[in-house]
Amino acid sequence: MEMTMGTALLTDKYELTMLEAALASGAAHRRAVFEVFARRLPKGRRYGVVAGTGRVLDMLENFRFGPDELGFLRNVVDRPTYDFLAKFRFSGDIYGYREGESYFPGSPILVVEGTFAEAVLLETVVLSILNHDCAIASAAARMVQAAGDRPIIEMGSRRTHEQAAVAAARAAYLCGFGSTSNLMAGLRYRVPIAGTSAHAFTLLHDSEAAAFRAQLTALGPGTTLLVDTYDVPEAVRLAVDLAGPELGAVRIDSGDLAVAAVEVRRLLDELGATATRIVVTGDLDEYAIAALAAAPVDGYGVGTALVTGSGAPTANLVYKLVAREDATGALAPVAKRSVGKPSRGGRKWAYRALDDTTADAEIIALAPDETAGRPLLAQLVRDGEIIGREPLDTARARVHATRTELPANAHSLSPGDPAIPTIFK
Incomplete structure (x- = not known):
């Protein structure tokens, strides 16, 4: 029997495990801040490209636990958790780097603010979308750079999952591919089609x-x-x-x-x-x-390498709690000290420092500082309402502008360190 599903079950069981335990302890409704970032870029890459933000907003709009989802979960979670999920609506704020923006190690490309219960439920699906789309976009940007003025057709649908193929076509077009062979991408995202x-x-x-x-x-x-x-x-x-x-x-x-x-x-x-x-x-x-x-x-058609991130099929992004409400009601920084997997506590603001018109550094600050450079975080969701949607062509134009802003060494295909340093203030 076919069911009408939202996006709420595109998640891991451990999100519900944490929610159930946090509801029992009373901590579920503490204010919390989660950040999405990469500790490092894929080996040898000099920058990454943000993609998938628009798809995250689409996902959030449909993140509901309806009758089908609740029927499945009836014997999975306890009654208080079931009742919470039945009424779930994300009511927090989300900030993020705009699609098409470049990013570097430590860049907080998405900031989710809300209660712990609300924000933790989004972790898996947010990472699923951003890890895939940023990986594809980062590979696509390198291919477009190599192609110069010659157009590239995206044609990798037969080399990946059927829904991943649609997302890959979108990410490739975002980064400068001229068209796709995927008809669903043409319908859903108005990507030009060719074949x-x-x-x-x-x-x-x-x-x-x-x-x-x-x-x-x-x-x-x-x-x-x-x-x-x-x-x-x-x-x-x-x-x-x-x-x-x-x-x-x-x-x-x-x-x-x-x-x-x-x-x-x-x-x-x-x-x-x-x-x-x-x-x-x-x-x-x-x-x-x-x-x-x-x-x-006069033109190229690219398939397998594109949809597999050209050797880097994931962007290595993580979703980490960086601040939570303490006993006084204030937001207190929290951080992991795990070996090899540390995090930096505190809600962040991000800026791109420029030397004239060329990017010089990624500045990550613990307080707003408009003197640090070009602001990178835009509000995407306010009090649960999506306010940050933009046309795909706007993001596509941003890729070109951002690529022009990067220093020359960013465009080398040879392995190297990130093109600019990330400085934490």
């Missing part, structure tokens, strides 16, 4: 000519023909013969792409198809894209 055909389409027909002719008849000469099913030069000649010099593009999906691109470009020009573009695909990542910089390539 050609697979080798199966060519193999289906009695000849390569029949396959090309069918695609051209259906889609017109501006379509992209896949030319490496059999013999590439022969396929290119056939494609131009059938489509004419107005053929939109050819796609190469195998072999030495740099060598093949040079040969195909020469052949297209000889045949008069000087405006026909060359799109390459096939296990590309930022390093392969950078290696093709001198090749006559």
Whole structure:
């Protein structure tokens, strides 16, 4: 039987374990502050990109324990916890780095303020969204940097979970990819969609000519023909013969792409198809894209490397309690001293210090300090009401502005330390 579900069960059991015990002890309603941050960036990365904030707000709007959820939990939690969940509505405040902003170790990219009971329930799903989307966005930003002015199509849907594919397409577009093959991302987030055909389409027909002719008849000469099913030069000649010099593009999906691109470009020009573009695909990542910089390539299609974060499938973000109400009613800093996993207590404010127009440091302060630099935290939720939504294209523009602000060493693909230091005041 299919059920209509919100997002409240996208969580770990231990959140409910803590809630049940805190309700019993009386501590559940203490004011608390949680922060999302990364202790370190993935190995060798010089900066990260914030993505998923908009999806967190969508999640929060649907974070309810309805009849289906409560029916499941009836024998999981005790009666006081069940009654609390039945009436649950987040009524606190949330601040965060805007989507498209860069971040560094220690950056408090999300700050959740509310009662402990309210805030602790959000931990798992917030981390699930941000760890995935920030990882994808950070990889996508490197690929876009490597591609320069050449467009990239996101095409990783068949290499990941079906819902992760939609989120990955959104994060990739946020960071500068031009389009996606994922139709749900087109519907849900208005990401431009693109797609050609697979080798199966060519193999289906009695000849390569029949396959090309069918695609051209259906889609017109501006379509992209896949030319490496059999013999590439022969396929290119056939494609131009059938489509004419107005053929939109050819796609190469195998072999030495740099060598093949040079040969195909020469052949297209000889045949008069000087405006026909060359799109390459096939296990590309930022390093392969950078290696093709001198090749006559007009666009890239990236799949597996993108949806797996190009070797860093998680952003290593954590959700930690940094302050809680004490016996006097004041917010007192709290921090872990665990070996290898320490945290810094106190509610934070974050700023980007600039040397003229170039980022110089990430300043994390325990009190507001507008002289420290450009403020990074914006209020997203006030008293449980979402106030911080923005169009995806606004965040997309922010990625470009932030990338321009970073020092030159941030854009190197070679392993290195974070591009700017994080300074705690």
